[in-house]
Amino acid sequence: MNISMFDILGPIMIGPSSSHTAGAQRIGKAMYNMIADKELTSVHFMLHGSFHLTLRGHGTDRALVGGVLGMNANDPQIKNSLQIAQERGIEVSFEGADLGDVHPNTVRIIARTSDGKIVSLMGSSIGGANIEIVEINGTAAKFSGKYPAVVINHTDRLGIISHITSILAINQVNIVTVLNSRENKGKSAVTMIETDSPISAAVKRELESMSAVHSVVTMERVI
Incomplete structure (x- = not known):
């Protein structure tokens, strides 16, 4: 270490x-x-x-x-x-x-x-x-502040996390950690991702354009 x-x-x-x-x-x-x-x-x-x-x-x-x-x-x-x-x-x-x-x-x-x-x-x-x-x-999270992060509120759907991570990969954003939580199957869910680089405004808009996504909050590193 x-x-x-x-x-x-x-x-x-x-x-x-x-x-x-x-x-x-x-x-x-x-x-x-x-x-x-x-x-x-x-x-x-x-x-x-x-x-x-x-x-x-x-x-x-x-x-x-x-x-x-x-x-x-x-x-x-x-x-x-x-x-x-x-x-x-x-x-x-x-x-x-x-x-x-x-x-x-x-x-x-x-x-x-x-x-x-x-x-x-x-x-x-x-x-x-x-x-x-x-x-x-109000949603449980686990961020260290050592990395930029994005919090995505969305409806729980088959393949949505794959879609989210694909958008990040296409835009050359490397993922450090992923945490997902949901109320129940098909209900509200939250995906929280720490990344090596900040989420740009363009990538944020692309995530927001997904039909199942309700909101996207991005955070810069604080350490």
Whole structure:
């Protein structure tokens, strides 16, 4: 197994904690990637376990908001993220919450955009600034943030995953992981794919053009 010095020392970041600050920023950045083409109007953070207990003391609140605003872990403006959000007219709120059987450093982020859409994401900071996205829009997920990803909501049909992966292959997009879940046979399903390269706007439109597909969300890498 190859181990980088950054896996041991952590990333270059605005401190004080790789788990409670840099990890929080990266979860927030994952939300930013989901809504980057939209105007954010409000964001609500539901904080589980130690994320709630250390919220302001470790700068978790500023890191989460900084990430949602698109800031990187080493951006000195993270310390001013709450003020920047206020200046942009973005309503920010926090609450402690029991999110169930999840890692102690877990947060659910609920964002509302100017077009009235509500997007949710739940992620955990699992140590050394590494994260895991465990839920997207209420659907179980398993993303590391180390790779670009695409989340496709669709009707469960024979051959649809093959069709999706064929579109990616034709467009020279190499797949890292695939996770599929469904309610029942023939009902709603979600396919989540991590890739070596980002999904372009053209490939996203091609996926959206499939008759069984309801929505496509793309995410850039956050690590």
